[in-house]
Amino acid sequence: MKIFGIDIIKGSVRSKSRRPLYALYRMEDGEITDVTEVTEFRLMRLLSAEEPDILAVDSIQEIATDQHELFAFLQALPPRTRLVQVTGGERKESLPKVASRYNISFNKFDPYAEARTIAQVASLGAGVEVIAFENTTDIVVSRHRSPGRGGWSQNRYARKIHGGVMQKAREIEMRLKGAGLRYEKKETKAFGGFSRVAFTVNAPRDMVPVHASRGADVQVRVTGRRLDRIRYEQRSGRPRFLIVGLDPGTTTGIAAVDLDGNLVHLTSSRQMTMSDIVEELYRAGKPLIVASDVQQMPYSVEKIRRAFNAIPYTPRQSLSVEAKYDLTAPFSYTNDHERDALSAALDAYRSSKNKFQNIAKRVPPGVDLDEVRSRVLRGQALDQVLADLRGVPPAAEETAPTVPVERKVEDERVVALDGMVKRLRGYVAELQEDLTERDREIERLRQTVRRERSATEKKLQKDADLATKDAIIESLKRQLKNEKRHARRLKKRLDRTRAIAELERAEDVTPVKVLDALTRDAVRSLDEALGIGEGDLLYLQRINGWGRAVVRDLATAGVQALIVGEETAEGLDPQLVREFREAELPLIRGATARVEVRGRTGAVKTDTLEEALRDWEEEQKQYRRELEAERVEYLFKEYRSEREKEVRRGG
Known part of the structure; x- marks a missing residue:
């Protein structure tokens, strides 16, 4: 995989006099191949020539001032090159924080060091991909110059241009058919051929085997269909590990911090069921540790811990109010339940902080530090974890195991597994009970919905009948009014006819x-x-x-x-x-x-x-x-x- 990592040395895209100068690190298959400084124009030339897989930046503000310029920049990129913002999408993080997850340190005042770090973390799967186009591509084949008014050879000249447009459109259509792509075509006929042919291809731009070009008579434009707004797609599908603190009760408090002690999620509610809490935590990340602020973990917290197979944590003695205030002083919260949940999570992080620091010292740069921490906390040896992550089998230790020791370890493992099976069976039974109760609740709600729907339908039918009858009444009133007017005219006519009849007599x-x-x-x-x-x-x-x-x-x-x-x-x-x-x-x-x-x-x-x-x-x-x-x-x-x-x- 070829990756370009860039960072601004001087200048700005917002300045018209001092255009940006970038530090560029080229990385291929995890190895730095070249380091240079380039202008904006030179960078675009290199991207078009080498077509890297990823162009990594720490902020899209370094390449575009607004959304319009960002669309234009992404349109100018080669089709197979993806733009990656390593510091996240709508909720951004600092580059040092992102690099610390992979145990990478750098001088944040050195643009070359930042460019190298950007390329490294991008190669390790950090950041989000910036997506600006739909999975639809527009291809337009048109004249590159106008026929003009012309002279004696005007018709031959126009026929040559329009025939070139028609020939180029047929070549592109053959390529699309050869690639098995679905498309729609719209042709504008002209003398001798076509003046314009537009293709709408149902495929992203990197899958379309057609490139923009300009010739003497014909030009081809290939553009992606723009989205309404820029979208960010997470590159790594693995959720981040969390340390979760829970405060159960009438009002449930939920707090989650990452493995560096940064607050990720904090909320409380009076109407959250067990499944709602599990869903809330699932959206925030993957709980590694579930903690409580009391010495004996409550049963509801234990159920949630089992749902994620997380590591339990309880303090040696229940946390006092003063200790909770000291732990949560740097953070803001809205009620005591959020404070208790946050203090439980921070206390669990504090208990593992030294172990995390020791792990960071022993882990080489370029390794996902959170993955190493989670495996070590679950009991795996650090060397084994590093070997698994690098794909290298660990070195065999020259020991002389004895049968009694192996049998003892095996017996302990069997006992532990039996206990785990019993706990899981109990948890499954509890879940089945919850499921049965949920089914009853769903059936009750369905009956309520059916009754409400029936009443609503009757009311709507009644309203429709009343509206129809009101319309009939209004029509009859108008008809009666017309008949009365006609009767008055007939009465006047009758009176005149009587007068005439009297005269005739x-x-x-x-x-x-x-x-x-x-x-x-x-x-x-x-x-x-x-x-x-x-x-x-x-x-x-x-x-x-x-x-x-x-x-x-x-x-x-x-x-x-x-x-x-x-x-x-x-x-x-x-x-x-x-x-x-x-x-x-x-x-x-x-x-x-x-x-x-x-x-x-x-x-x-x-x-x-x-x-x-x-x-x-x-x-x-x-x-x-x-x-x-x-x-x-x-x-x-x-x-x-x-x-x-x-x-x-x-x-």
Whole structure:
């Protein structure tokens, strides 16, 4: 594995005048191969040329000022190179603290020493990988230059560029198919080929067998699909070892410190069951020691210890309040339960602190110190542990074991194992009881949920029915309102019809219906109000906007006659009179038949009306004779014209 470890010597990525200068350590298979100082530009050239497996930094702030620049930096890295921040992700630690886990010491004021340490701890699995892209890659093949306006050879030039884009896209598609990758393709057609081809590949960038390139006519861009935010992925899957202190009771206090005495987790709650406590500790790490602040470990603490197979710790005598205050003075807590749990964990750490220090002195650099400590505390010899971690069998000791000693050791081991089996069986029985009780609780809660769900469904159904009925009621109210409005209109029409009927029963008077204007809208309005039928007599108040269609409609309806008011009759259009005469519809002037108007109805004396109709009929006969004379004269003229033409042709 090839690793680059860098640290800033001088300058800053935030400065425009003093760009950063880095100390670079190259490590391959655990050995330092080269040490140099490089600029930012030179570093990118080396990364592109050598493509290391890991680029390790102690802070991403040394290579990018913000998230946008970090995306650009990660995009510029070779596909197989991973960026590792050795000091952790969102919860960072100092580099000396990370190095102390592997028993590595360095001068923190020397950038070269820091770069070497960064590379070493990265090779040992420390830190987190900085991930900025999804498992999706976008490949865009496009023109590297525009065809422009061109001249005589413009078409040939554009065809050459677009054909190059199409050829390059086909090559990339063949590579993707050969690699067995799933992808989607979108093509933009152009003269002679394609102007742009976009591939969306369902694979991370390091698995795509295509690299960005630029040619004379075609360019290829390969980019990963960005995440919404930078994600940190732990490189080592092994959880850290913890020393846990517990204070059981109505309110449970939980405290956890690492093997260097640093506080990792501190909380308390009144509603935590045994399984909740186990889950809380499991998320924090792997408990190596479970401690109590009293001499006799409580049974609930013992159950949790068994769950993790941890080492028990109890003080020789129960801790006093003064001792608890002294132990927890450097830390902050919210209640006495957290204080008691934290004091138990710190007291257990204090009891093993000297052993930890002795182990650190004997362990060579580059070995996971926490793993060594945990194995030694569990009874393994230090040499055996180091040999296991390095993969080398331990040196055989030249001893002359005797049979009685081996038998004694074996008997003690059997007794210890028997005791462990008994304890485990008891613990299994307790867990089974807890499981049975949990099953009962789950069934009870399920029944409660079913009852609540049934009640909720009934309420929702009732609300839906009420909403439907409310909608029906609103619709019926609107319908009733419309029907009432229609009934009022019909009642008014009935009253007018009765008035007209009364007038019709009178012998000397003829009823008249008043028409506002000689338009279709006015006719339609009168028809809706009073009705227009055969034999009706209409009184016309205005003739503005008249049309031939209205006259024909009234004639078709069988209207007896139209009476025009005196003022209206003075300005009668001759064309309008002609239309009425052609439609055989009497048009009577108001001076001849005087009409008494009362709203939408009126009345005219019958004898006056009959006299006016006779006058109209006489005028109509004269109009027909004139039309017949005009027709005969026209025929005569046509005949004479034809005869003259024949005479001229004969002569």
